[in-house]
Amino acid sequence: MATLIHAHDRRWYVLLTVGIGTFLSSLNTSITNTVLPVMQQALHLTLSQSEWVVLIYLLVLTLFLLPVGRLSDVWGHRRIFLFGFALFTCAAVVSGLSRNYIYLSCGRALLALAGSMILSVGPALITSTFSSVQRGRVLGIQAIMTYIGLSLGPALGGWLTQLWGWPIIFFITVPFSLIGLVLGIWAIPRIVPEHQGRLDLKGFFFFIIGMTAVTLLLNSNAITQNRTLIIMFLLICFAISTWAFIQVERKKTEPMIDLGLFRIRNFRVGALGAALNYLCFFLTLFLLPFYFDHVLELSASATGAYLTITPLIMTVCAPIAGALSDRIGPRLLTTSGMIFSTLGLVLFGIMVKFSSEAGVHWALVIGLVLAGLGTGTFAAPNNSAILGAAPRPKQGVASGTLATFRYIGMMAGITIGGSLFDLLLGYFTDKDLGITSSFLESFSLVMWVGALFGVVGIICTLSMTKVTRR
Numbered sequence: 318m319a320t321l322i323h324a325h326d327r328r329w330y331v332l333l334t335v336g337i338g339t340f341l342s343s344l345n346t347s348i349t350n351t352v353l354p355v356m357q358q359a360l361h362l363t364l365s366q367s368e369w370v371v372l373i374y375l376l377v378l379t380l381f382l383l384p385v386g387r388l389s390d391v392w393g394h395r396r397i398f399l400f401g402f403a404l405f406t407c408a409a410v411v412s413g414l415s416r417n418y419i420y421l422s423c424g425r426a427l428l429a430l431a432g433s434m435i436l437s438v439g440p441a442l443i444t445s446t447f448s449s450v451q452r453g454r455v456l457g458i459q460a461i462m463t464y465i466g467l468s469l470g471p472a473l474g475g476w477l478t479q480l481w482g483w484p485i486i487f488f489i490t491v492p493f494s495l496i497g498l499v500l501g502i503w504a505i506p507r508i509v510p511e512h513q514g515r516l517d518l519k520g521f522f523f524f525i526i527g528m529t530a531v532t533l534l535l536n537s538n539a540i541t542q543n544r545t546l547i548i549m550f551l552l553i554c555f556a557i558s559t560w561a562f563i564q565v566e567r568k569k570t571e572p573m574i575d576l577g578l579f580r581i582r583n584f585r586v587g588a589l590g591a592a593l594n595y596l597c598f599f600l601t602l603f604l605l606p607f608y609f610d611h612v613l614e615l616s617a618s619a620t621g622a623y624l625t626i627t628p629l630i631m632t633v634c635a636p637i638a639g640a641l642s643d644r645i646g647p648r649l650l651t652t653s654g655m656i657f658s659t660l661g662l663v664l665f666g667i668m669v670k671f672s673s674e675a676g677v678h679w680a681l682v683i684g685l686v687l688a689g690l691g692t693g694t695f696a697a698p699n700n701s702a703i704l705g706a707a708p709r710p711k712q713g714v715a716s717g718t719l720a721t722f723r724y725i726g727m728m729a730g731i732t733i734g735g736s737l738f739d740l741l742l743g744y745f746t747d748k749d750l751g752i753t754s755s756f757l758e759s760f761s762l763v764m765w766v767g768a769l770f771g772v773v774g775i776i777c778t779l780s781m782t783k784v785t786r787r
Contacts, residue, residue: 402497
């Protein structure tokens with residue numbers, strides 16, 4: 318597969334470098350969501366613009382995750398990975414120095430491009446550095462770094478923002494990315510690819526057009542001028558690019574996404590279930606900070622304290638669920654995870670009817686615990702089911718496809734959480750319900766819609782077959 322030139326005893330430093338990159342990506346996601354209401358007020362953003370501050374990161378990451386991973390097979394994993402750290406440093410500075418919506422969006426897009434380089438290449442570096450008997454353990458350690466970033470982000474972001482303002486959440490990542498860059502230059506082995514292959518440029522082109530078009534369609538409330546013409550154009554672009562992408566991928570010997578994998582039942586329903594689980598999670602993650610800010614009027618640090626509950630629960634239960642899935646199979650655990658996520662959304666949906674402050678507090682705590690149990694119990698068993706169903710020679714493309722579906726789910730959660738909420742808020746405001754009442758009604762309905770998606774996810778997990786490994 319590859320020739321390693323660096324000394325073998327540096328492999329743990331390689332793991333540390335990859336872990337820093339994983340930590341940075343998850344920290345960037347959780348910390349930005351927490352302080353989004355503060356950024357909205359400071360930069361005078363609309364809700365739609367706030368939505369795109371988060372969405373642009375997920376969109377660019379989703380678009381480039383697979384192509385960059387394939388590019389690293391041609392140009393070398395080390396080169397792409399280190400360039401990702403360098404770009405992340407520059408993008409964090411650009412984002413922190415931004416004083417308007419355009420510059421902030423550009424900075425976030427650059428952060429996502431850097432993140433795609435780090436996240437897509439990191440697992441390949443680990444598997445090419447460590448022996449097969451160590452890979453499970455080190456990949457588990459890498460996953461823990463993800464949850465550490467998610468756990469630290471809300472509390473750290475809220476506290477730092479309250480002291481020094483929102484730009485500090487980007488500047489705080491610069492030392493970590495510089496450490497990762499320097500450590501990577503020293504530790505990461507120079508890997509000479511044996512089989513380079515070709516880039517699927519046609520598939521990449523149609524994938525970008527289709528994903529961008531459907532994302533803009535789902536967020537069409539931001540389009541104010543020539544709305545009908547633009548929406549028709551986007552529909553045509555989406556239809557043509559989707560058809561062309563399927564035709565191109567069917568003919569490729571090394572496609573960007575292997576469509577044949579979707580003939581496998583567990584892969585098909587598992588990938589859809591992953592998208593739905595992350596949809597539920599990110600819908601909650603996007604809207605709750607605005608509830609804390611607009612309804613409860615909490616400080617950024619208090620908001621961060623609440624939002625730390627979910628990733629902490631995920632950190633504890635994810636490795637337990639992964640170990641259990643090896644014994645009892647993934648179907649029971651993935652179904653339980655989707656049920657937890659759905660119940661959390663239902664609780665948030667009825668929470669707005671509570672009259673006592675104590676009742677709201679406990680509903681929030683229990684709902685956040687359920688959200689953490691939902692994703693923490695679901696993720697590892699679902700990964701096991703999907704990768705166990707995929708043929709061994711296609712493990713790499715199966716892993717990349719699964720990651721893409723996860724980010725599609727994240728984008729869908731942000732889109733539903735933002736666009737539908739904005740639409741409902743305008744509707745209830747026009748009915749003279751008052752600002753707070755309109756907010757609560759809109760918030761409740763969006764949570765119920767999220768719960769419906771959760772029910773579909775439960776059906777997907779129940780559709781899995783018991784035999785998942787080949």
